[in-house]
Amino acid sequence: MCERSGADGAGLVEVVGADPRIGSQFLAPGLGFGGGCLPKDLRSFLARGRELGMTVPLELIAQVDAVNRHQRDRVLAIVQDMVGGSVRGREVAVLGAAFKAGVDDIRDSPALAEVVALRDAGAHVRVHDPAALTAAKAAVPGPDYLEDVEDACRGAEAVLLLTDWPDYAALDPVWLRGLVAAPRLLDARLVVDVLAWRAAGWEVRALGRSA
Numbered sequence: 173m174c175e176r177s178g179a180d181g182a183g184l185v186e187v188v189g190a191d192p193r194i195g196s197q198f199l200a201p202g203l204g205f206g207g208g209c210l211p212k213d214l215r216s217f218l219a220r221g222r223e224l225g226m227t228v229p230l231e232l233i234a235q236v237d238a239v240n241r242h243q244r245d246r247v248l249a250i251v252q253d254m255v256g257g258s259v260r261g262r263e264v265a266v267l268g269a270a271f272k273a274g275v276d277d278i279r280d281s282p283a284l285a286e287v288v289a290l291r292d293a294g295a296h297v298r299v300h301d302p303a304a305l306t307a308a309k310a311a312v313p314g315p316d317y318l319e320d321v322e323d324a325c326r327g328a329e330a331v332l333l334l335t336d337w338p339d340y341a342a343l344d345p346v347w348l349r350g351l352v353a354a355p356r357l358l359d360a361r362l363v364v365d366v367l368a369w370r371a372a373g374w375e376v377r378a379l380g381r382s383a
Contacts, residue, residue: 179382181379259330263330263353297316300324357377
């Protein structure tokens with residue numbers, strides 16, 4: 173809705189979260205949630221409810237899961253649009269493999285799901301993560317897993333920011349532009365200063381913000 177209406181999803185979260193009955197701690201527009209607990213528990217609750225013969229009361233829960241999955245599905249299409257068609261043979265840098273910043277946990281990671289989608293679509297994927305590279309490499313073979321952001325982004329035709337590590341928010345867009353083949357960024361976690369990146373010559377797409 174924000175992308176289509178010209179609104180800013182991050183600003184909306186700030187306004188809604190100002191209500192103390194809601195709060196903003198767990199409101200994060202973008203790629204969606206993952207991890208070893210919430211997605212599994214959501215689906216387990218849904219399955220148990222169906223076993224008990226529930227229907228209408230479960231529709232909201234089913235839609236939460238569907239919307240969360242939909243956010244992942246959108247990313248490949250957006251990247252294809254950014255590079256002007258198929259990603260087959262294209263160099264794509266992925267920043268983030270853990271399901272959230274501050275952990276090395278890749279269970280049901282939205283970021284790693286995108287790595288799989290890009291790999292299966294024929295992209296040459298290079299992945300960086302400050303903590304989860306070992307686990308990601310074991311779980312998803314094929315892409316290059318690199319310990320330096322510089323190595324991951326060098327020659328990239330698109331850069332995807334998929335985990336909200338502070339390291340990525342602090343990246344210098346001018347410096348990074350000197351490394352990539354084409355300055356295209358998809359910020360799926362709304363962590364960069366879009367105006368600063370665009371001023372540095374980047375094409376920026378951000379989930380939850382209008383173009």
